[in-house]
Structure formats: C-alpha cells, structure tokens
Amino acid sequence: MLFARIAGVGSYxxxxxxxxxxxxxxGVDTSDDWISTRTGIKTRYLAEAGVTSSELAFEASRLAxxxxxIRAEDIDLIIVATSTPDYIFPSTACLLQEKLGNQGxxxxxxxAVCSGFVYAVTIAEKFIRSGSHKKALVVGAEVFxxxxxxxxxxxxxxxxxxxxxxxxxxxxxxxxxxxxTHADGSYNHILSVPGCVSRGQVVGDPFLRMDGQAVxxxxxxxLTDVAKECCAVAGIGSESIDWLVPxxxxxxxxxxxxxxxxxxxxxxxxxxxxxxxxxAASVPLALDAAIRDGRVKRGQRVVLEGVGGGFTxxxxxxxY
Ligand code: UT7
Numbered sequence: 001m002l003f004a005r006i007a008g009v010g011s012y013x014x015x016x017x018x019x020x021x022x023x024x025x026x027g028v029d030t031s032d033d034w035i036s037t038r039t040g041i042k043t044r045y046l047a048e049a050g051v052t053s054s055e056l057a058f059e060a061s062r063l064a065x066x067x068x069x070i071r072a073e074d075i076d077l078i079i080v081a082t083s084t085p086d087y088i089f090p091s092t093a094c095l096l097q098e099k100l101g102n103q104g105x106x107x108x109x110x111x112a113v114c115s116g117f118v119y120a121v122t123i124a125e126k127f128i129r130s131g132s133h134k135k136a137l138v139v140g141a142e143v144f145x146x147x148x149x150x151x152x153x154x155x156x157x158x159x160x161x162x163x164x165x166x167x168x169x170x171x172x173x174x175x176x177x178x179x180x181t182h183a184d185g186s187y188n189h190i191l192s193v194p195g196c197v198s199r200g201q202v203v204g205d206p207f208l209r210m211d212g213q214a215v216x217x218x219x220x221x222x223l224t225d226v227a228k229e230c231c232a233v234a235g236i237g238s239e240s241i242d243w244l245v246p247x248x249x250x251x252x253x254x255x256x257x258x259x260x261x262x263x264x265x266x267x268x269x270x271x272x273x274x275x276x277x278x279x280a281a282s283v284p285l286a287l288d289a290a291i292r293d294g295r296v297k298r299g300q301r302v303v304l305e306g307v308g309g310g311f312t313x314x315x316x317x318x319x320y
Contacts (some may be wrong), residue, residue, distance in 0.1 A: 004128035004136070004168045005175030006320060007070070009289035010063025011164040012056055013275055017043035023157055030153050040251025043159030044276035046145045050088040052068070054095035056163035057141035061100060068167035070135060072100040075167070077127055077136040078107040081116025081280035083309070085109060086142045088197065092141065106133070113191070114308025115181070116140055116280030121168065121304065121316050122179040128170050139165040140280035147209035148195050156176050159208070160276035164284025174319040177301075178233035180226050181314030190214040191309040198249070219253045222313035224260040227303050230315035239263060241317070242300035243290065247307055248272035248282035269295070279308065296320055 010270075020032035020042060035041050047056065057080055078100075080093040087095075093107035112119040117140035136258055141163035143219035168175070190211040195204030223246055231238045239262040246254050248271055258268045269290040269292040278285060283304050290296040298320055305315040 001172065002129055002131065003171050003173065003175035004125040005171035005173055006166050006318065007169040008064045008066070008068025008167040009284070009291050010060045010067055011162065011285045012059035012063070013045040014047040014051055014056060014164045015045055017274070018046055019043050020031070026151065028153055028156060030084060030157050037156060038252070039156065040273050042273045043278045045162055047143050047161040048197060051143065053082045053084050053141040053143050053163070054086050054092045054099060056143070056161065057092065057096045057139045057165065058099040060141065060163035060165040061137055061139055062094060064165035064167050068169065071184050072102045072169065075102055075135050075137045076122060077133040078102065078105050078106045079110055079120040079124055079136065079138050081097065081110045081112065081120040081140045082142055083111060083113045083116065083279055084146055098137065103203065109262055110309065111295070112312040113310060114249065114277070114279045114282065115306035115307070115310070115312040115314050117164070117283045118304055118306040118314040118316055119181055120135065121166070121176070122181050122314060125170050125176045125179060134170045136168040137165060138168055139163060140282070140284050142207070142279045142281050146280055147206065147208050152207070154212060155208050155210050158277050160278050161269050161282040162275055162278040162285055164281050164288050166284060166287070169256045171265045176316055176318045178230050179314070180230040180233060182226065183310045183312045187311040190218065191311070216250070216253060218311060219249065219307045220256045220260070222307045222311070223247070223253070223257040226313050226315040227261055230303060230317045234317050238303070241267070241303050243267055243269060243296050243302045245269045245283055245287050245290065245302060245304045247305065248286055249277040250273070
C-alpha cells in the first residue's frame with residue numbers, strides 16, 4: 001500500500017520574541033496577567049516590515065528539505081497554506097518555488113486560515129496516494145501582524161508570525177492513516193478580515209475581526225468532534241493516540257479539547273505560550289518542536305488538527 005509519510009520537518013520564527021509586557025509598553029491597553037490567564041500566550045514573534053510569508057516559508061522549507069535528505073529540485077508538489085500571501089497573485093507557493101530554485105513542481109496556495117496546514121496535508125496526501133506525485137512540500141506560513149488592528153486589544157495580543165513545513169514522501173511504510181476535513185461558511189462572520197483591494201483602494205475593513213467567545217465555543221466542539229471522526233476512520237479511539245498536535249490558539253481551548261477527548265495534557269503538544277496564534281503555521285510549528293525535542297518518535301500515532309475562519313476545521317491521523 002502507498003502512504004504519504006513525513007520525511008522531514010522544519011520551522012522558522014522571525015526576529016526576537018515579544019513579551020506581553022512589551023506589548024503593554026508599546027501602548028496596547030493590556031497586561032501580562034490578562035493575556036497569560038485568558039490565553040496562555042507569553043510571547044509572539046513579529047516580522048520586520050517588508051518580511052513576507054514566502055520568506056518565512058523559505059526558511060522553514062530549507063530546514064524540512066534538509067531534514068528529509070532530499071534536494072529542492074526533487075519536490076514535485078508545493079502547497080503553501082496562508083491567509084497572508086505576499087501578493088494577490090502569483091501564489092506564495094510560486095514565490096517560494098523560485099526562492100528554493102525548484103522548477104516544474106505543481107505549486108499553489110490553500111486558503112483555509114488556521115485549518116490551512118491540515119487542509120494542505122490532506123490535499124498532498126491525496127496526490128501522493130494517487131501515484132501522481134512523489135515528494136510534496138507542505139508549508140504553513142503567515143505574517144498575521146500585518147492584518148491586526150493594534151488598537152483592538154481583544155485581537156492584537158493573540159496572534160504572531162511564523163512558518164512551519166513538512167516534506168511528505170510516497171512510501172510503503174505507514175504515514176497518513178486517515179483525514180477528516182469540513183467547512184461551514186455560514187459562520188464566516190465570527191472570524192474574518194472583511195475587506196479587499198479594488199480599483200486601487202481598500203474596500204471594507206483590512207483588519208482581523210473576531211467574536212472571541214463564539215470562536216472559542218465553536219473551536220472546542222469542532223476540534224473534539226473532528227479528532228474523534230478522524231480516528232474512527234482509522235478504526236481507533238482518540239484516547240489511544242500517542243500525541244495530539246492541535247491548532248495553537250489558546251491554552252484553554254487546547255485543554256478543553258484534550259479533556260473531551262480523554263487525553264492527559266502529557267500527550268498534547270503545546271507551543272502557543274511561545275509564539276501565540278500563527279494561524280496556518282501553528283500546527284507545523286508545534287509538530288516541529290515536538291519532533292526536535294524527541295517527544296514525537298518514529299512509529300507513534302499523531303493527530304494534527306486545526307480550526308479557523310470560514311469556518312473550517314480538520315484533522316489528520318498519521319504514524320510518524
Ligand atoms: O484561530 C482561532 C482564533 N481565535 C481564538 O482562538 C479566540 C478564541 N477566543 C478566546 O480565546 C477568548 O474569547 C479571548 C481570549 C479572545 C477573550 O477572552 P474572554 O474571556 O472571552 O474575554 P472577553 O472578550 O469576554 O473580555 C473580557 C474583558 C473585557 O472587559 P470588560 O468588558 O469585562 O470590562 C474586555 O474588554 O477583558 C477585556 N479585554 C482585555 N483586557 C486586557 C479584552 N482584551 C483584553 C486585553 N487585555 N488584551
């Protein structure tokens with residue numbers, strides 16, 4: 001049987017960590033106590049002006065490609081999950097492709113906000129399983145700092161910039177075992193950047209707007225249900241997985257989800273404290289951290305899961 005197996009991982013965070021206190025010193029009406037207690041976030045990374053998603057994606061991809069022991073030219077599929085693309089077009093994936101020196105791979109972006117990486121892995125897996133592609137680079141990369149309203153303390157303290165990448169390779173050894181992905185567009189209004197560029201002007205609102213409590217409730221329900229659904233596809237119970245790598249948005253969302261899944265927090269990878277919510281980059285950032293520090297080992301069962309604007313949500317069960 002043909003599987004899509006993780007051959008390499010990498011991640012990148014730009015610049016130095018910015019603490020909660022530093023945000024308060026920069027004029028945001030907030031405190032370390034409020035942010036830590038409500039979200040678990042301690043620091044985030046904010047890219048310098050002019051640094052783009054494709055640049056962050058490049059740094060993470062370089063590491064993932066090297067970890068996989070392949071060359072950039074070996075890749076035949078590049079998918080970048082991002083809601084903060086460099087341009088309207090061409091895609092961030094094509095800009096990344098040029099930076100990597102790859103020619104000829106199919107390259108495109110996926111727009112599923114914080115579920116983007118899970119969506120992208122799901123898509124890449126289908127290409128690999130079909131036999132049409134052999135080596136996929138799947139990246140989540142974001143510069144969310146560009147779409148934050150720094151006068152809106154209820155949102156600007158939550159997000160940060162970063163990128164994470166995996167190389168998925170066709171293999172006869174187990175890799176991705178099951179996937180489950182969904183969307184419900186009727187929830188578009190609870191988390192959005194409701195603006196666009198038209199005739200040379202911004203039309204609507206170019207900043208992230210969120211109904212925090214509605215998102216919180218939706219996220220816990222969706223993350224719980226989709227992890228169970230994905231495990232059921234593979235015929236296992238969610239309590240029997242080795243690691244849960246959830247979207248890193250808020251420690252309270254992560255803890256509630258773990259509790260509902262019957263998983264102790266020792267089996268849950270948490271990095272939200274270090275980099276805040278990096279949208280599509282959050283799951284690969286957390287996965288890379290847990291592989292690097294030796295927690296996630298070859299042969300273990302891992303569930304990656306995301307939820308975000310759209311609303312979108314999804315999970316991938318894999319054997320690492
Ligand atoms: O990828 C998904 C992305 N979204 C999320 O993960 C967000 C999910 N939602 C949440 O995590 C929570 O709803 C928040 C952390 C955003 C907010 O927590 P909350 O417990 O729902 O707080 P709240 O919005 O009800 O606000 C409580 C108070 C308000 O003050 P008053 O009206 O009670 O006086 C806010 O003005 O907290 C105030 N507040 C703040 N205070 C200090 C809101 N933001 C801040 C802040 N610093 N940054």
